[in-house]
Amino acid sequence: PGELRVVQLAAEGHSNRDIAQQLYVTLKTIEGHLSRAYGKLGICSRSQLLPILKTEA
Numbered sequence: 001p002g003e004l005r006v007v008q009l010a011a012e013g014h015s016n017r018d019i020a021q022q023l024y025v026t027l028k029t030i031e032g033h034l035s036r037a038y039g040k041l042g043i044c045s046r047s048q049l050l051p052i053l054k055t056e057a
Helices: 003-011 016-023 027-041 046-056
Strands: none
Touching: 003 016, 003 027, 003 046, 016 027, 027 046
16 A cells, blocks of 8 residues: 555544554554655644645645
8 A cells, every 4th residue: 555545544534553454454564654654744643634635635
């Protein structure tokens, strides 16, 4: 799964564990994708995702 899909699911309110189960990957993979995405977006928390995604849409 790509970072974008993980970010979208996180922004929809899914937990990291739920995302990992949906995408058939490990929890560490999800955490890594989110960490890299946060860095690229210049944010540091999940709560900052939704406003950024709405701005980008």
